Amino acid sequence: MKRKVVWLVVSCLMVATLVLASCGPAEEEEEEVVTPEEEEVVTPEEEEVTSAVDEILSRAKSVTSVKYEIVRSFPGATVAPAMAMTPMKVWAKGNKMRVEMTWQGQTAVSILDADTKTVYVYFPAQNMAMKEPFTPPTTGDPLIHPADFAEWIAGEKPLVTGSETVDGKDCLVAEITTEQAKGKVWIWKKYGITIRMEGPIPQGGTIVVEWKNVEVVNIPDSMFELPAGVEIKEQ
Secondary structure (H helix, E strand, O other): OOOHHEEEEEEEHHHHHHOOOOOOOOOOOOOOOOOOOHOOOOOOHHHHHHHHHHHHHHHHHHOOOOEEEEEOOOOOOOOHHHHHHHEEEEEEOEEEEEEEEEOOOEEEEEEEEOOOEEEEEEEEHHHEEEEEEEOOOOOOOOOOOOHHHHHHHHHHEEEEEEEEOOOEEEEEEEEEEEOOEEEEEEOOOOHHEEEEEEEOOOOEEEEEEEEEEEEEEOOHHHHHHOOOOEEEEEE
């Protein structure tokens, strides 16, 4: 049973990569030769908007310690992973991350450290932790640090469509378009952090990811450490 829960927790972390599965980066292709007649003309107004959104997204670099919740929903989807709808509490500081969730009444905590390349899935009720293989978060995965996520969005050349207030936060609204699909993001102007994101999924319907209760605070290092006396089992 414990092993099954470990698999479910890890799977839940991996499910997050589906958020942009249909609108994420495509494989690199040979560079297409563009003639002068075919070159896209960028107006001064477009350059100004692009510069503004890049500047706002760059603010996320100053966010080195932040905590938030990730909530996902699948409006209109015929198939939606039950685990994917389980809210997650996330603490991120530097290259460390703590993700907490509850599944079938059991709390599990994943602690990731990119510097030491370690991952532990900790079960407080059993005072036991499983050491899992380290896999770097995928590009576009909302579980990567918000600063890295903002950098990914900037690289996708978002098209600003307006401004909205989400969860009391003044946000830019922008579209991200690739060959596969089109997504939409809401970026908190103050910190350059994504607050909401939505896009189509292969199963049909839409996936909506919301970053809630975002707090830019100094998180104690102890949040990224296993408690003393925890039994550690290797995979």
